[in-house]
Amino acid sequence: MLTATEQNRHILIVEDDADTAEMVSIFLETAGYTTATADSGEIALNEITAQQPDLVLLDLGLPDMSGLDVLKQVRASSFLPLIVISGKTQERDKVVALEQGADDYMGKPFSQEELLARVMALLRRVGWTPIPDPKLNVRHLELDMARRQASIRGKRLQVTPVEYGILVTMMRNAGEVVSHDELLHAVWGEQYQGDYSVLRVNISRLRQKLEENPRHPSYVVTVPGQGYIMPLKRP
Numbered sequence: 001m002l003t004a005t006e007q008n009r010h011i012l013i014v015e016d017d018a019d020t021a022e023m024v025s026i027f028l029e030t031a032g033y034t035t036a037t038a039d040s041g042e043i044a045l046n047e048i049t050a051q052q053p054d055l056v057l058l059d060l061g062l063p064d065m066s067g068l069d070v071l072k073q074v075r076a077s078s079f080l081p082l083i084v085i086s087g088k089t090q091e092r093d094k095v096v097a098l099e100q101g102a103d104d105y106m107g108k109p110f111s112q113e114e115l116l117a118r119v120m121a122l123l124r125r126v127g128w129t130p131i132p133d134p135k136l137n138v139r140h141l142e143l144d145m146a147r148r149q150a151s152i153r154g155k156r157l158q159v160t161p162v163e164y165g166i167l168v169t170m171m172r173n174a175g176e177v178v179s180h181d182e183l184l185h186a187v188w189g190e191q192y193q194g195d196y197s198v199l200r201v202n203i204s205r206l207r208q209k210l211e212e213n214p215r216h217p218s219y220v221v222t223v224p225g226q227g228y229i230m231p232l233k234r235p
Contacts, residue, residue, distance in 0.1 A: 009123055012053040013037045014044040014070065015085070016063050024057065027112045028119070041065035045073055048080065055123060057115075060086040060097070068100055075101035079160045081122050085110065091197060098201035103162050104188075105198070114191070121189045125161045136171040138230055141210070141219060143167055152210060162187060163206045170220060170230040179227040203228065 011028055015021040016039045025035045036051060038044040041062045048056065056074070060067030067084065074080060082104075084097045089107035097105050104118055136143040140153045150157040150167055159167065165187035170178060184192045184199055192198065207214040218234050 008034075009054040010034045010036070010051065011119065012044065012047055012051065012056045014039075014041075014056060014062070014067070015059045016040065016061065017059075020059075024112075024115070027116070031116055033119075039063070041067070041070040044070055048074060048078075053080070055081040055083070055119060057119075058082055058084050058102075060084060060088060060093075068097065071097065071100050071102060079158065081125075081161055083118060083122065085115075095197055095201055098198060099205065101160065101205075103160060117189070117191055121191075122161065125165050125187070136168070138171050138174045138219070138232065139234065141167075141171070143171055157209050159206070159209065160202075162202050163209070166202060166206055166220075170228065174230045175232040177223050177226050177229045183227060 011033050013021050013024050013028075013035055015024065015037065018039070021037045021039065025037055028035050036047060036053070038047050039062075041064050044056070044058070044062075047053070058067050058070060062070065067086070071082065071084070074082065082102055084102040084105045085108060086093065086097070086105070087108045094105045094107075103122055106115065106118065134145050136145065142151050143149075144151075145168075148164060150159050150164065166183065169183055169186045178186075180196055180199060181193055184195060188195070188198065203220055204214075207217050207220055210219045211217045219230055221229050221231060221235060223229050
């Protein structure tokens with residue numbers, strides 16, 4: 001059951017197949033969300049600007065432009081939660097979408113229950129504001145939990161909800177190895193166990209923002225065969 005806050009969430013469904021769009025819309029509205037649909041990239045971008053939805057479900061196969069181009073334009077100015085839904089199920093297609101800034105990727109066909117679980121998980125990550133630690137600090141990296149802002153050496157970082165979740169988990173466990181599955185469970189939820197590509201791509205994106213040299217990271221360091229560690233001292 002959705003909380004009162006979750007019931008106010010507005011989801012934009014970007015899908016050119018009318019039957020699929022209607023099915024997803026009816027299912028999500030039955031679950032308690034409000035929805036709108038867009039059947040082209042241009043309409044979707046206009047809706048995002050005008051309506052400012054809480055989450056976007058984006059099909060890649062649109063009639064007027066690639067869904068990846070829509071994703072790039074959205075990410076140029078916003079970290080709006082976004083899940084790609086596509087008939088392309090190859091690992092490379094998934095990786096490309098995640099590298100471009102998608103928070104999640106679902107292949108068609110999909111179950112309504114899985115879609116709802118992923119929507120709820122992403123929205124709850126966005127709304128998650130832990131109370132006990134108002135600020136976390138590791139070396140030059142600071143996380144302001146109340147404002148949901150990250151900064152390094154005083155410069156604010158533009159991070160997605162997923163990247164923010166990774167930072168929270170790694171900073172709370174600074175100096176200790178966090179296994180791949182522990183990080184997946186903490187940030188994405190139990191349904192992502194074993195989905196290492198989504199983890200790998202988001203770690204790579206985060207390093208581009210954190211590290212002076214992403215090829216030789218000092219904040220999110222790989223521990224071969226185990227997971228990742230955020231060293232308390234520069235390695």
